[in-house]
Amino acid sequence: MGDLRIGIVGAGTMGGEIAFIATQAGFPVIMKDIEQRFLDAGINKTKQIYEFKVKRRRMSPEEMDEKIRLISTTLNYDGFADADFVIEAVPENLELKQKVFAELEKACPDRAILATNTSALSITKIAEKTTCRDRVVGMHFFNPVSMMRLVEVIRGAETSDSTVDATCALAEAMGKSPVKCADSAGFIVNRLLCAAMLEAIRCESEGLLPRAEIDNALVKPDAGLPIGLFKMADQLGIDLLYKVMKILEDAFGERLAVPEIIKNLHDQGALGVKSGKGFYEYGKP
Amino acid sequence: MENRELVVSRILTAVVAEARRLVAEGVATAEDVDAAMTNGALFKKPPFAYTREIGEDEMNRRLSEYAEKYGPRFNP
Numbered sequence: 001m002g003d004l005r006i007g008i009v010g011a012g013t014m015g016g017e018i019a020f021i022a023t024q025a026g027f028p029v030i031m032k033d034i035e036q037r038f039l040d041a042g043i044n045k046t047k048q049i050y051e052f053k054v055k056r057r058r059m060s061p062e063e064m065d066e067k068i069r070l071i072s073t074t075l076n077y078d079g080f081a082d083a084d085f086v087i088e089a090v091p092e093n094l095e096l097k098q099k100v101f102a103e104l105e106k107a108c109p110d111r112a113i114l115a116t117n118t119s120a121l122s123i124t125k126i127a128e129k130t131t132c133r134d135r136v137v138g139m140h141f142f143n144p145v146s147m148m149r150l151v152e153v154i155r156g157a158e159t160s161d162s163t164v165d166a167t168c169a170l171a172e173a174m175g176k177s178p179v180k181c182a183d184s185a186g187f188i189v190n191r192l193l194c195a196a197m198l199e200a201i202r203c204e205s206e207g208l209l210p211r212a213e214i215d216n217a218l219v220k221p222d223a224g225l226p227i228g229l230f231k232m233a234d235q236l237g238i239d240l241l242y243k244v245m246k247i248l249e250d251a252f253g254e255r256l257a258v259p260e261i262i263k264n265l266h267d268q269g270a271l272g273v274k275s276g277k278g279f280y281e282y283g284k285p
Numbered sequence: 286m287e288n289r290e291l292v293v294s295r296i297l298t299a300v301v302a303e304a305r306r307l308v309a310e311g312v313a314t315a316e317d318v319d320a321a322m323t324n325g326a327l328f329k330k331p332p333f334a335y336t337r338e339i340g341e342d343e344m345n346r347r348l349s350e351y352a353e354k355y356g357p358r359f360n361p
Contacts, residue, residue, distance in 0.1 A: 142325045150325030179321045181313040188313050189325040192300050192332070195358075199299035202355070203292045214292055223293045224329030255358045256303075 004170070005030065007083035007108070009100055010090035011042025011073070014117055017145035018087055019046045021174045023070040030072050030079040039073045046071065049146050077107035084109075085170055087139055089117040092243065097121065098129045105130045113163055115139035119190060120244045123156035123183045133158035137167050140187060141176075151176045152187045185251030190244050193232075194256060197241070200229045201259050211279055230279040234272035242266040295355070297335055298347055302359050304332035 006022045008015050011033040019042065022029050033039045050067060053059040072079060080086070086108060088100055097116060104114050114136050116126050127136035138154025151171040155164050164180060171178035181187050186194060200218075204211050215228020233241050241262060248256040265271070265278060272278030300322075308315050315333045322331035336344045348361035 148325060150321055152321065152325070177320060177324050179313065179317040179324075181317065181321075182311060184307075184310065184312045188307065188318055188321040191307065192303055192318070192322060193326055195303035196296050196300050199296045200292075203295055208288045209292050213289070214296075217289045217293050218296065220293075221329075222290075223297065226327035229296070 004084045005082050007032065007080050007086035007104075007112075008042075009033075009086065009088045009104070011039050012089060012091075013045055014089040014141065014143070014145065016042040016045025017049070017143075018089060018117070018141060019043075019071055020049045020146050021176070023067045025174045026070075027174075028070045028072075030074060030083060032074050032077060032080070034075065036075065039075070043068075043071060043073065077103065080104070080107040081109060083112050085113045085115065085166070087115045087117055092118060092121060094121055094125060097126045101126055101136065102129045105132050113137060113166055115167060117141055119240075120186065120247050122185075123154050123159065127156050127158065134160040135163050137163050138183065138187070139167055139171070142189070149175075149177045150189070151178045152189065153178045153180050154183050154187055155180065156183050186244060186248050186256075191248060191256070193229075194241075194245055194248055197229050197233060198256065198259060201261055205261075234278035234280055234282075236272065237274060238262060238265045238271045238278050294347070295351065297330060297332075298344070298351060298359065301332040301336055301344060302348060302361070305361070 004027055006027045006029050008018055008029060008031045011031050015031060019029050019031055031039060031042055033042065047068060050064045054061055054064050086104055088097065090096055090100055097118065101114060116123065116138055117140060118126065118138060119140055123136065123138040127133040130136060133156065136156055137159050138152065140152040140154060142148035142150050153164060153167045153171065168178040200214050203209060204214060211230045215230050217223060218225040218228050242258060245258040245262060249258050269275060270277040273282055276282050276284055304318050307313060308318060319331035319333045322328040345361050348359050351359035
């Protein structure tokens with residue numbers, strides 16, 4: 001496994017974080033994006049995480065340089081002809097992802113596994129425009145990737161067993177705990193978090209408790225959440241939450257339908273921490 | 286029951302109801318659901334561990350009570 005070459009498509013925050021865990025585990029990485037400034041931002045993200053480790057004396061500066069030298073970048077698919085495993089992390093848009101996977105099928109060798117880091121789209125649909133659907137798989141990392149151990153490994157309709165196994169093995173080699181799941185809306189975590197969020201919203205609207213007190217109650221030991229749900233929604237971004245909830249509503253109906261308050265915040269542009277207002281006020285972003 | 290306790294119970298129980306459906310649909314195993322909520326959402330009481338903590342019978346009783354009071358999303 002040590003000599004796998006890893007391709008990363010999309011050098012955003014996720015791409016940069018994935019480059020960190022891959023190089024930390026010793027894998028050479030080729031990172032692709034469509035503009036130099038995006039590549040620079042991705043590499044900077046990776047460097048930031050390493051620099052933090054050096055500052056905390058968990059790594060020497062020499063070791064950091066050695067890790068960063070494992071990363072090469074490209075604006076086309078140069079270097080992907082040698083890639084064994086590709087992780088796509090472009091924006092959450094089905095047409096865009098389908099286009100990237102069609103390009104990857106052409107650019108990569110026949111042995112390469114093509115993984116998507118989608119948090120909400122269907123793996124089966126993302127693979128639709130390729131003829132190598134047995135090698136397409138979901139590999140859903142959680143933010144921040146460098147801290148969160150979970151990877152949801154998602155099997156599309158035609159994903160092979162060996163693809164799923166190789167994806168779990170790579171996740172483990174990168175220090176993660178993979179969990180297998182089917183290609184069902186919201187996979188595991190987003191579906192269950194939305195069910196929790198919806199119940200919290202109902203409790204508030206019934207006048208049981210104000211949202212700040214609900215959040216406070218949820219972080220007490222008897223509930224055991226790491227952060228209140230309304231706060232979590234604001235950090236995640238109401239726009240992203242809206243998108244995920246819409247997908248859940250389409251798949252499961254009334255029970256997981258987008259609530260009025262999320263629709264309203266979304267339409268008002270109150271998208272959470274990043275826009276200065278969501279469920280809570282944050283002052284100017 | 287105090288409102289604070291009821292809110293916590295309703296939210297964690299809503300997760301249990303949805304997690305049971307997810308397992309029944311074959312999306313993932315109960316063990317993997319708990320591992321995912323622990324490692325991906327940092328829940329200290331993931332749904333199946335929470336059910337064991339309060340007891341399977343008590344959880345079933347609670348689901349039936351909530352389904353009647355608050356709606357079919359709690360159907361056990």
